[in-house]
Amino acid sequence: MAPPSRIGTIRASGPSGMPRIEIIGLTRRLPSGERVLTILDNVDLAIAPGEFVAVLGPSGSGKSTLLALMAGLDRPTSGEVLIDGQPITALSEDRLALLRRHKIGFVFQSFQLLGNLTARENVLLPAELAGLADPFARADELLAAVGLEDRGHHYPSQLSGGEQQRVALARAFATRPPILLADEPTGNLDGATGRKILELLAEMRRAEGTTLVLVTHDPSVAALADRLVHLRDGRVERQEAPLAAPAGALP
């Protein structure tokens, strides 16, 4: 078993005693020419409600695949993912889509905004899909929260990288998802902008009480997390609490 973490046991539990995300024996293999590559190898992990977990590792260690499997974007070769106790690997594509619609928000390295839609419409889309009572109010509220209330009518191509990622943050929080998955959210941004985005992410997560799983190779980002999970060659190499760092004093 992995060493105990600063905030409790590895098998983290929520108020009801159930982890928000539970990963059991997760394995993903991909054929590559004549060989079979093992991307993830028998990974076990449990993430408590409200917890912020940073997944670290060199490129090719399986970070993004782990994230994809948590969201049902990909299917494991074996093993299971449970979201709020519900096993998801056997769900149909459409059921998975509905699951994501209501429970999971995303932030990507390359922003992934829909180029034809305005900033506001990008934020609106998940809110409407989830059937929120007043999606417009929610979208405006979130745009204000990320400081873009004046730029809602702009198209992504008219925004800077940092602004695009802020729109992406607003979109990720649109449905108040209990889970937020972020894949190198600062990877395409310069240091200062990246830091601002990260602060914003951390702040919004705190305000909403969202469980956050963040994939990164940047240790300074990881410093904000409750727990660090180090992946290497598809296995959990070690888990630890980050070095104590005063909040807001990122390097």
Place this chain on the structure above:
Amino acid sequence: MRGPVFISTLLRESRGARGRLGFFIACLAVGVSAVVAVAGVSSSLDEGIRLEARQLLGADLAIAGHRPPLAGYDFAAAGLGGVRRSLVKETVTVVAAPPDAAGRPGPSQVVELKAVGSDYPFYGKLTLHPARPLGELLDEGTTVVASELLARLHLRIGDVLRIGGLGFRISGVVLSEPDRISISMTMGPRVFVSPAGLARTPLEARGSRFNYRLLLKFPSGTAGAAIQAAAERLKNEMPDAAFYRIETYRDAQPALRENLARVERFLGLVALLSLFVGGIGVAETVRAWLAGKLDAIAMLKCLGMRPREVFFLFLGQTALLGLAGSLAGIAVGGGVQALLPSLFSDLIPAGLSHPWQPGALLRGLGLGLGVALLFSLPPLATVLRVPPARVLRHDAEPLSLHRWASAAAVAALAAGVLLLAAAQSRSWLLGGRFTGGVAVVTAALALAALLVSRAVRRVPRDFARPWLRHGLAALARPGAVTLGAIVALGLGVLVVLAMSLVERRLARELTRELPTGAPTSFLVDIQPDQWPGVRELLGKAGASRIDSAPVVIARLQAIDGASVEDLAGRARQDGGRRWALTREQRLTYMRDLPADNKVIAGTLWGEPRQAEVSVEQGFAEDLGLHLGSRLRFDVEGVPVELTVTSIRTVNWHTFGINFFLVVKPGVLDQAPQQRLAAVRLPRGADQQLQDGLAARYPNVTVLRIREILDKILAVLNRIALGVRFLGVFTVLAGIAILAGALSAGAARRGREVALLKTLGMTRGGVALTFAVEYALIGLVAGAIGACGAAVLAWEVVTRGFELAGEIELLPLVLALLLSTLLTIFAGLAASSNALRRRPVEVLRGEG
């Protein structure tokens, strides 16, 4: 760069992009196949006509006119001693079954009567049943008829048929006739009689209008040049040569082939249009293809390839693709061409079709390659300006072209289009008009598409559901590719719909109930002494309106002292003027003009001392007549001198009796004449009237306007079918472009699908979102095309045909519906790969 290196680099370079470039080939192939099909069918017919020219003429040389040619001509003295001659006489008349036992007239039918000698035809085969020579079946008292006539009159071989009031025993049935081409309109089934048989009837003597054709057969072995020379000599020497049409088999039906060529020029341009629409697709595909090649191009430049070499490298690939597309089009077009004659088997005699037409295939290849290279020039020009620095900085976009360079590319494109259009229509004027028209329409469509896009951008989208909003957003920010696709599809819709609207409008005019009070039938060739009796029959048949006028047949001899021979000789190139000069002129005389005539110059009958004539305006223009012109006519050998004292307009739409030439009463009253009558008959009464007339006045022919209109309608429908058939190619090209445009954006599309699925949209939701987007594109393209079609059709109907403008709504709605459905179908098919993308891919491909 040396040749082999160039080729191998070229082949290597084209490797990865083959799937996408399939659309390049498809866009081109659609247009090429249309061009090949048109050129193939027409040249196959043309070849057939030339090969069968002797059979179609039935002779080496034929002289045709309204009077028997060369009567009393000394053939031996003219060096034509060894030439065999056969005179063919043709007329339209009414024949009838004999009266029944109770004396009631038998059923009657308008027919094309043909009197031929036993040596007819000199060439070709007359297929008869029973299979015996015509000379054996025809004598003074027998006739051979088309089987169709037997069916209509309920007669059989051996029964008696009344022709010109006299009984003829039907001795056989004619199955095919070498010199009767059904491409032209016929007035009724064929009836053959012998010259002696015709002489028994009163038809010729009582002034029925005959066409005479003197067939000449030269001794076998006579060189074609000698026959041609004889024809030239006859044109110069024979009396009244201007009034006859002299043709040799080497001319091979000039009138028929000219008509064919005219139809081909028109249809060829419609086909070319689909090729140009395909060209838009070619340009878009090349643009998208190059966009994905910028890194490779930069790398080639870094490796030391000169811009020029890179340009020719990609031009070479375009040419290869153009070749592939043209060959595919040729294969399809050749197939279509081989199939078409069977679709039109009743129009195109089997023997006339020669499917192997290398010329048509070559033309398809040339036009296809030309369009491929021409339309890829503007996008290809950008490779010249790709900065090699792109290998280091990925976002280094191609430098923009110099203004003069883009202008040159556009000018080259316009000049090339003009060149191809002129080549296809074999006329600079026609090609120029076509190019101008296409340019204007394309610009209008592009402008309309831009305006719609602007308007959609202004519309607030908050009200819309997400899938609708997505479609509206896509319309508000269409890429150049989508815009091109909208224009191309709109152009296709415009062509097909405009043709169909015009055709439907004409068809409605032709099928419409004749205006109240307008005549329903014409009675021709009534002798003056028969008129009271005919009137009586008309009264019995319930005719509600009877107009009649005397008709004096005359031949124009001179205008202001200049002989028609000279004038016609000078007007040889001007068919309309020549026709006006040498036709059989029909003069009438009357005191008061019909109500639909209006004198626009001079005064009607204002000169008591002169023999006055009033001339219709258009006819006066054709002949170059003005007030005071003196016309000399030959009325059955008697010269009559008339002075033009008034010019008038005629409303020809009323179907009333009208004449180009109206003479003052008193001048022609004693001349040999017949009466023409226009009558309105109650529905169904015309057959009974015709039966009665055929029994009592067999020389009178009844022409039913309804029947004639129906025949014109049938011809119109045929042409319209051909045009619509070709128009469909234009729409197909538009659809291929659309599919190509969408698949060119497949990478972006795929990311979009993955992202939408990640955000929690179900597969059905994504498909619906895309379907709505395509539906909107199709709807806009269809709407723009339909508006254009309505405007164009309106112009053609009101200006070209001078009919009241009416546009049917149903075809417009159908066009909208169809273009929308086709676009959804093509769009979903083109993005089916993208729709299968799994959401995990958002985490991979960056960008």
